[in-house]
Amino acid sequence: MKPFNPDAPPPPAGSPSDLLRVAVTFPRAGGQGGPVKFGARLSTASAERFVPDPLNVDVAIGELQKEGFAVSSRGRLAVSMRCTRAQYEKVFGTRLTVFDSPSPESAQVQKFFFPGRGARAAPEARIATLIDDAYIQWPHIYMAAPKKKAKAMAGGVGGGPALGYHYLSAPKGVQKLLNVAAVHKAKITGKGIRVAMVDSGFDQRHAWFKKFRAQSGVVLAPGASGKLTDTGGHGTGESANIFSVAPGVTFIGVKVDNDSAPGEGASILEGFQEALRHHPQVISISMGYDLRAAGTNKPDNKLPNSLVPLEAEIQAAIAAGIVVVFSAGNGHYAFPGQMPNVISAGGVYVDEKSAMQASNYASAFASAIYKGRSVPDFCGLVGMMPDATYIRLPIPKGCDIDRDMAAADRTKPNDGWGVFSGTSAAAPQIAGLCALLLQKNPGLSPQEIKAVLRRSARDVSVGRASAASDPKQLGGVKASAGADGATGAGLVDAAAAIKQV
Amino acid sequence: MAWVRLQLLMRPEHRTQPDVEAAAKAAAALGMAPSGQGQTTFSARVSAPDFQRLFGRSASEAATLTVPKELARYVESITVAPRHEYF
Numbered sequence: 001m002k003p004f005n006p007d008a009p010p011p012p013a014g015s016p017s018d019l020l021r022v023a024v025t026f027p028r029a030g031g032q033g034g035p036v037k038f039g040a041r042l043s044t045a046s047a048e049r050f051v052p053d054p055l056n057v058d059v060a061i062g063e064l065q066k067e068g069f070a071v072s073s074r075g076r077l078a079v080s081m082r083c084t085r086a087q088y089e090k091v092f093g094t095r096l097t098v099f100d101s102p103s104p105e106s107a108q109v110q111k112f113f114f115p116g117r118g119a120r121a122a123p124e125a126r127i128a129t130l131i132d133d134a135y136i137q138w139p140h141i142y143m144a145a146p147k148k149k150a151k152a153m154a155g156g157v158g159g160g161p162a163l164g165y166h167y168l169s170a171p172k173g174v175q176k177l178l179n180v181a182a183v184h185k186a187k188i189t190g191k192g193i194r195v196a197m198v199d200s201g202f203d204q205r206h207a208w209f210k211k212f213r214a215q216s217g218v219v220l221a222p223g224a225s226g227k228l229t230d231t232g233g234h235g236t237g238e239s240a241n242i243f244s245v246a247p248g249v250t251f252i253g254v255k256v257d258n259d260s261a262p263g264e265g266a267s268i269l270e271g272f273q274e275a276l277r278h279h280p281q282v283i284s285i286s287m288g289y290d291l292r293a294a295g296t297n298k299p300d301n302k303l304p305n306s307l308v309p310l311e312a313e314i315q316a317a318i319a320a321g322i323v324v325v326f327s328a329g330n331g332h333y334a335f336p337g338q339m340p341n342v343i344s345a346g347g348v349y350v351d352e353k354s355a356m357q358a359s360n361y362a363s364a365f366a367s368a369i370y371k372g373r374s375v376p377d378f379c380g381l382v383g384m385m386p387d388a389t390y391i392r393l394p395i396p397k398g399c400d401i402d403r404d405m406a407a408a409d410r411t412k413p414n415d416g417w418g419v420f421s422g423t424s425a426a427a428p429q430i431a432g433l434c435a436l437l438l439q440k441n442p443g444l445s446p447q448e449i450k451a452v453l454r455r456s457a458r459d460v461s462v463g464r465a466s467a468a469s470d471p472k473q474l475g476g477v478k479a480s481a482g483a484d485g486a487t488g489a490g491l492v493d494a495a496a497a498i499k500q501v
Numbered sequence: 502m503a504w505v506r507l508q509l510l511m512r513p514e515h516r517t518q519p520d521v522e523a524a525a526k527a528a529a530a531l532g533m534a535p536s537g538q539g540q541t542t543f544s545a546r547v548s549a550p551d552f553q554r555l556f557g558r559s560a561s562e563a564a565t566l567t568v569p570k571e572l573a574r575y576v577e578s579i580t581v582a583p584r585h586e587y588f
Contacts, residue, residue, distance in 0.1 A: 200587065222536035222544065223504070234587045266536075267506050267582035270544045273537035287585045305565040306580040309508040309542040316516070316540040327588040334588065424588040 020088055020113060022069070022081045025132040026052035026060060034132025035078075060130035067091050067127075080192065081134075085113050092134065093122030112136075163410045166352040167419050168381065168391045170208075171244030177350050177381055178429060179495040180245055183436055188498060190246025190435035196280035197242060197428060198271035199235025199287065202253035203228060206416055208240065208394035218253040221266035221274040231259045233399030238286050238424050240393045241380075245432025245494065248439075252278045256287075268336075269310045272317075281438055282323045284431030286424035290332035291369070298471040299333035301368035307335060314339060323438075323446045325431045327423035328376035329363035330388070331468025337375060337423075338367040343434070343450055344375045345426035347382025348460050348491040349390065357463030357479070358486040361388045362423050364465030364477040366485065377450060378457045378489040380426025385466075391421040433494050441501040448501075456496035457489035504546040505560040506582035507533065515575045516541045524575035531555060531571055544582070 025034045028050055035050045061071060061079060067090065069083040085096055097116040114136050115121065123134075168174055175181055202218045205228065209216075218227050230236045239253060254275045256266040266274070268287055275283050289307065291300040303311060318324055318341045326337040328346040337344045347362025358364070359382040367373040383390030387408040395401050397416040406412060409419035434449050444452070464476035465486040479486035509528065511521060518540075525535040525543045532555065533545035553559060556566045566579040 222546070223506075232587070264504060267508070267544065268585050269508050269539075269542065269582060270506070270537045273539040273542070273544060276539050286588050288588060289583060289585060304583070305578060306508065306583045308578065309510040309580065312510055312541040313539040320540070330588050332586070332588065422588050427588075 018085050018113075020083055020085060020136050022083060022088065022134050022136055024060070024064070024079045024081055024134045026057050026078075026130070027132050029053040029056075056130065060127070063127055063130060064091070088113075088136070091124055091127055093124070094119050096136075163392075163419065165389070165410070167389065168421075170240045170391055170393055171247070174241060174244040174381060174391060174429065178245060178433070178491075179493045180433075180436075182495045183498050184247075186498070188436050188439050189248030190432060190439055191248030193246070193249050193282065193435040193438045194252060194278065194280045195242060195246070195249045195282040195284065195431055195435050196252040196254055196275035196278055197235065197239055197284045197286075197431070198254040198256060198268065198275055199238060199285070200232040200257040201226065201230030201235050201255040201259075202239055203230040203233075203236045203396040203399075204239075204253075206236070206394040206396065209243070215249075216251040216253070218255055219274060219278065221254050221256045221271040223258055223264045223266045223270070224255045225257075225261075225264075226259045227255065229259055230255070230257070230396055231399055232257060233395035233401035233418060234286070234424065236399075237393035237395045237401065237418055237420065238428050241391070241425050241428035242284065242432040242435075245429050246435040249432065249435045252280060254278075269313060272310065272313055276313075276317060276322075280322060282325065282431050282434045283317065284325045284428045285336075286327045286427045288326060288329060288332065288334040288337055290329065291335045291338075292333050296471075297468075297473060299338075299365055299368040303335070303369050310336060311339065314342060318342070318446050321445060323431075323434045323449055325427045325434065327427040329469065330361055330422040330424075331466035332363055333365055333367075333469060334363055334375070334423075335369075337363070338365075338370060338373055340370050340373045341446065343430060343446075343453070344377045344488075345423055345430045346376025346379040346465070346487055347423050347426050348379040348487055349382060349384050349463070350491070355462070356458065356460045356491055358460055358465050358476075359383065359388075360385050360464055360466055360476055362426070362465055363469040364486045364488075365469040365471070374485050374488070376423075376426075376488045378430070378453055379460070379487045379491050380423075380429035381421060381491075382423055382426050383421045387420070388422045389419040391425055392417055392419045393421075393425075430492055433492055433497065436494060436498060437501050440498055444501060452497050452500045453492055454483075454489040456493050456500055458491045458493050458496075459483075460487040460490040503549055504534075505549060505552045506536075507545045507547055507566075508580050508582050509543050509545060509572070509576050510578045510580075511541055511543075511575055512577045520575055524572060527571050527575070531569055 068087045069081045096113040256271040258265040325343040347359030389409040398414045401418045403413045461481045467476040477485040532551040537544040
């Protein structure tokens with residue numbers, strides 16, 4: 001199957017792709033039956049017991065590769081592979097027939113190959129002993145391509161109506177400044193990488209999202225309500241940053257807000273725990289806490305007990321190989337953005353002449369809790385004071401941001417667009433970039449990804465970070481040549497980073 | 502009903518999935534409603550009256566609470582989840 005391309009025409013009806021997506025499962029460690037042949041549904045409690053012996057998986061993959069199968073992604077329980085119709089029929093001793101896709105109006109393809117009803121299956125003996133099962137994957141129907149190409153946006157960097165000031169559109173403006181286009185041309189779009197975003201909600205009914213055919217789903221954290229709604233608009237808008245950078249990701253939106261009873265919504269810890277249930281490779285969170293010593297402009301030097309559980313859970317997730325990205329804060333002494341092992345996303349502003357400067361809206365500070373930790377690590381695109389009106393993002397019509405930001409961003413209060421980009425925008429941009437790196441090299445550890453992004457970032461030597469996160473009251477940490485406190489290593493660069501993995 | 506959001510941190514030696522589940526079960530028996538779990542923690546919600554009954558005080562975000570003896574084997578600390586901000 002071709003990688004995601006929003007401009008590609010749909011395949012002609014009656015000619016299913018000859019390239020098959022196959023999910024392969026394996027016997028349990030110890031040789032017992034695997035998850036497909038298990039006679040009941042797996043629960044989160046039992047799934048761990050079906051993790052196969054990785055050595056046996058390697059042997060099975062090797063045998064299938066000899067037959068021409070190629071690995072497209074590898075999970076703990078299953079491996080996704082690609083092969084041709086002929087290769088599948090040979091290895092599994094069966095005949096495939098053409099089926100119509102369910103929900104063809106919103107399906108990724110109109111027809112696909114699958115074993116016919118009652119078709120015989122006689123897999124080669126050496127393969128049969130190594131695997132549990134191998135299922136051809138049906139085409140997904142999430143986020144189908146619109147029948148008409150989305151109306152081209154005009155104006156602004158990368159398109160958009162004139163608003164009387166310099167701003168970026170998503171996806172094109174963001175893609176241009178983060179140097180993403182060349183990576184997408186190389187067919188790296190984050191495909192197959194699971195990215196969870198924990199935020200207010202994700203109302204993806206906006207026409208903007210329909211152009212992305214990536215897999216996307218929303219789950220509710222405890223106490224949250226309304227899978228399809230986002231009365232605040234924050235999560236919906238910020239998620240567009242992920243799709244701008246990595247349109248092929250498998251997106252898992254974890255909603256924490258309760259639309260009708262705000263106090264009942266989920267905590268960040270509950271949202272994080274819910275995200276873990278969906279086995280993400282990357283978690284992006286544009287929320288946090290301002291740890292400011294009471295009555296001062298100085299950062300707290302002790303983590304409150306109430307945040308120790310979240311700290312422990314994040315550490316465990318990173319130790320398990322999950323890349324965790326947090327916003328550095330908008331003048332906040334942000335936690336968890338100051339934890340040493342998370343990726344802390346700060347802000348750089350690029351003006352209409354392509355000149356870069358530290359965003360004076362974004363936090364930059366030395367943590368007083370984690371000695372030696374300087375926030376941020378590096379930066380995404382963030383606006384400037386007073387309102388950070390920089391990236392035009394799709395939001396639910398009439399949501400809080402649509403109404404509250406209308407005067408500042410010069411959009412209409414019920415038009416479904418908002419121009420807003422604090423470090424909430426930087427975190428999902430960088431999370432998307434992490435997904436691109438993981439598609440290119442799934443074996444990268446969180447530490448390796450951070451190192452690559454740091455090495456490949458563009459140095460920013462002008463400007464100051466937010467004055468509100470400067471305990472010395474000198475107007476914000478100053479950027480200078482080389483790595484500095486204001487922007488860390490500088491603005492991330494997708495093309496430069498991808499060359500290093 | 503107003504709920505208090507609790508965060509329960511497991512003792513280091515009990516940070517395993519079976520023990521997290523056992524602790525959540527013990528918490529449920531005390532009247533807490535487990536709402537999520539991870540590798541080192543679990544979350545639970547409790548009504549204001551049950552909070553008062555369990556901890557002998559009204560909910561306060563700054564407070565570190567006394568771990569009930571039924572949970573002490575597994576749980577290192579219990580705190581009330583603070584309110585977060587969007588950046």
